[in-house]
Amino acid sequence: MTDLGEAFAAAWALVAGLDSGLAGIVMLSLQVSLSAVLLATLIGLPLGAAIAVERFPGRQLLIVLLNALMGLPPVVVGLLIYLLLSRAGPLGSLGILFTPQAMIIAQTVLIVPIIAALSRQTIEDAWREYSEQLRSLGARRLSGAMTLIWDTRFSLLTIVLAGFGRAAAEVGAVMIVGGNIDGVTRVMTTTIALETSKGDLPLALGLGIVLIVLVILLNALAAVIREIAQRRYG
């Protein structure tokens, strides 16, 4: 028990003292996951909106597929991106395996289905409510979809935050494509995994604290946004 207590104390000292090693790891984590969520939003949101308002053959199948892909195991995504980016792979010439770029790509692939599937649901529900009115006013499908994205912006923001939470907390994909190289591709989750197996509990615990606080903050932010939006815009 004393070991555990000491580890906590040491971890707290690292966090409170803004230890430079720890701060670097946190910054890289945020950089990778924020980039991934931005890219995934740019891809997933229009994709979700298009599926929500368009009718085409195979649409239902695509929806089932997207929903299933929300549960993609990160290690499998990591493996696939690894195969694509490895020297012998089709994108091997890019030479970005074991770099933060590779990690951003892997996390983007991981969360595009989440953002696309959830925004599809949100926008389709809104479309059901609004479509007659919008069509009556002369909106076409594309302009209607843009209107719906803007009108459901607060729900969509919550979805984007959920995507970010997933990216920041996953370990399998970034471990495989990043390689967990000290000072280059080492992020919070991979460091926790490594330091735990090495027995260096303070750093692992310190990062764990930061990660949990981050997740709580994100959820609080999502709740506050929802509350304010509901009160102001109905």
Next chain:
Amino acid sequence: MLPLELDQITFSAGGTTIINGISARIEAGPRTIILGPNGAGKSVLMRLCHGLLEPTGGRVVWHGARNGDVRRHQAMVFQRPVMLRRSALANVVYGLQLAGKSRRESELRAMDVLEVVGLEKQAHRPARVMSGGEQQRLALARAWALGPDVLFLDEPTANLDPASTQDIENIVNAIHASGTKIIMTTHNLGQARRLGDEILFISNGRLMEHSPIDRFFREPASPEASAFIKGELPWHQAGGTG
């Protein structure tokens, strides 16, 4: 735009015939009320006229249609107003901009109509937090701002209290006075009497009669209509909207 001719229109969905071979000619001028019990097909008929639904048989013809988009000369107000998550003013401006008006022109026009429906002080309030009656007035303002030749109203007061209902009826009359053709559904006989000049009486998806309001109430031509007027509803559809 007008006259509007319905030529043997039929609409079926999921194996059920909702509108069954309705033919009618609706002229410019008189306020037309589509009357009938719940489930008769009033709302579906209106959506067929407005072009939100395509008839599965027959044709909807606008004989006076000028070149261009037929939809642009019509507007519709629904039973439950659908407001965007933005201000009252922005909701009216939205419709005008879809119709191709400039931002400045839209805002001026929007303020004008908000004033006419008594919402000018609420112009900057979020539309979705307004009361049901205010939202319906806003929906009328949004439709009126477009300057339509024809305004469709689908049970616009079904969810409102008597005071709000009167506000809405006054606005509908003002829109009529400005030269817009009114076509409205209701199952409320009092409202039909107050607002109607002619009646299209629908029952079970069929047009039972098309007559001036006085004659309809004095000497209804069909047993269904006379039963409906007497309040002896032989129909047993529960809930829903016609």
